[in-house]
Amino acid sequence: MRQPLILTMGDPTGVGPEIIARAWLEGHFETVNRPLLTAGDPGILHRAACLYDADCVLTESREGPASHMLVGKGRRMAIRALSRLPAGQLVAGRPDAACGRAMLDYITWACDRCLAGEAAAMITGPINKQAILAAGCDAPGHTELLARRCKVDKVVMMLGGSRLKVCLVTTHLAIRDVPAALNRDEILSTIRIADAAFRRFFACSRPRLAVLALNPHAGEGGRFGDEESRIIAPAIDAARRLGISASGPHSADALFHFAVRGDYDAVICMYHDQGLIPLKLLHFEDGVNTTLGLPIIRTSVDHGTAYDLAGTGKADCRSLVEAVKMAARMAPAGL
Ligand SMILES: NC(=O)c1ccc[n+]([C@@H]2O[C@H](COP(=O)([O-])OP(=O)(O)OC[C@H]3O[C@@H](n4cnc5c(N)ncnc54)[C@H](O)[C@@H]3O)[C@@H](O)[C@H]2O)c1
Numbered sequence: 001m002r003q004p005l006i007l008t009m010g011d012p013t014g015v016g017p018e019i020i021a022r023a024w025l026e027g028h029f030e031t032v033n034r035p036l037l038t039a040g041d042p043g044i045l046h047r048a049a050c051l052y053d054a055d056c057v058l059t060e061s062r063e064g065p066a067s068h069m070l071v072g073k074g075r076r077m078a079i080r081a082l083s084r085l086p087a088g089q090l091v092a093g094r095p096d097a098a099c100g101r102a103m104l105d106y107i108t109w110a111c112d113r114c115l116a117g118e119a120a121a122m123i124t125g126p127i128n129k130q131a132i133l134a135a136g137c138d139a140p141g142h143t144e145l146l147a148r149r150c151k152v153d154k155v156v157m158m159l160g161g162s163r164l165k166v167c168l169v170t171t172h173l174a175i176r177d178v179p180a181a182l183n184r185d186e187i188l189s190t191i192r193i194a195d196a197a198f199r200r201f202f203a204c205s206r207p208r209l210a211v212l213a214l215n216p217h218a219g220e221g222g223r224f225g226d227e228e229s230r231i232i233a234p235a236i237d238a239a240r241r242l243g244i245s246a247s248g249p250h251s252a253d254a255l256f257h258f259a260v261r262g263d264y265d266a267v268i269c270m271y272h273d274q275g276l277i278p279l280k281l282l283h284f285e286d287g288v289n290t291t292l293g294l295p296i297i298r299t300s301v302d303h304g305t306a307y308d309l310a311g312t313g314k315a316d317c318r319s320l321v322e323a324v325k326m327a328a329r330m331a332p333a334g335l
């Protein structure tokens with residue numbers, strides 16, 4: 001049998017459990033060509049599924065990799081029980097350290113199964129970064145946590161949809177710390193990882209990568225900053241010498257128009273919101289977050305825990321569905 005895709009449930013008090021249950025109950029995973037296993041909490045998932053189907057039933061199973069099956073409208077959802085939190089006592093949007101520990105356990109278990117070749121890919125539900133900190137993990141997000149777990153120094157956060165894909169040089173850090181975190185090698189390695197991933201996973205023989213400037217008007221010849229001439233242009237030159245189709249530094253305000261028009265395959269962005277604002281403007285509903293440069297395949301929803309919606313059953317599950325489909329496409333054929 002083909003190895004499964006593992007879905008991690010995310011924050012038990014966020015929308016993760018309900019978007020997983022919703023996607024299952026609406027049948028969105030029926031065309032996925034691999035088994036799906038949810039790493040999470042059966043009681044929480046059952047409570048979430050009841051938002052859509054009051055008759056759904058949680059059953060114990062002692063056979064197979066799934067310790068629980070959730071049955072709703074004839075669909076069987078395999079669950080690996082990694083926590084048994086008191087569902088009735090948890091309040092939407094208020095994770096405690098036990099929830100933080102559980103979120104971490106889902107992620108590390110799934111990552112280890114992928115590293116061992118027992119799963120083909122992992123897809124992550126949204127976590128709360130404060131809660132994982134309360135549970136003793138100082139990684140600012142999945143991206144950094146998985147890089148550490150896989151013993152990789154440099155990975156790239158890419159978010160994308162059909163119209164736009166953005167790769168970030170820096171991720172979760174204060175805006176005031178961005179300039180100091182940028183250097184030629186970081187930018188060059190981001191370009192190289194993006195280039196390799198597009199060739200391998202997205203059937204792009206020579207990806208066209210647009211590299212953004214940091215400052216307005218690409219620094220206006222040094223008047224508004226010199227990162228462009230000092231750091232970014234040398235990184236682009238080095239990439240081009242390696243045969244990579246990288247261009248820039250482009251003015252960030254104008255470039256997205258051309259990228260969305262189809263002139264580029266991906267945009268290399270200097271910091272989080274430079275890339276994620278245009279991306280989420282276009283692709284909030286169906287965007288996918290992918291970590292490039294890991295030895296495993298990891299995709300994710302492009303949104304957070306959405307505490308304002310948790311427990312209402314109103315959260316959109318399209319990003320999750322796209323993340324699962326993308327993981328299935330990226331998964332190694334031999335596994
Ligand atoms: N993949 C991840 O684990 C991930 C991604 C982004 C943010 N986060 C975390 O989530 C928490 C909240 O972050 P935030 O408030 O910046 O972003 P958010 O995405 O949780 O919420 C922003 C807005 O989008 C809405 N929204 C989010 N998901 C939705 C969905 N599926 N359907 C409909 N509307 C949806 C919310 O209701 C809210 O109005 C933070 O702790 C953050 O670190 C986690």
Ligand SMILES: N[C@H](C(=O)O)[C@H](O)COP(=O)(O)O
Nearest residue numbers: 141142143144289300302303
């Ligand atoms: N920057 C991501 C976003 O806004 O969607 C998000 O915080 C997720 O990060 P991780 O995949 O590292 O958890």
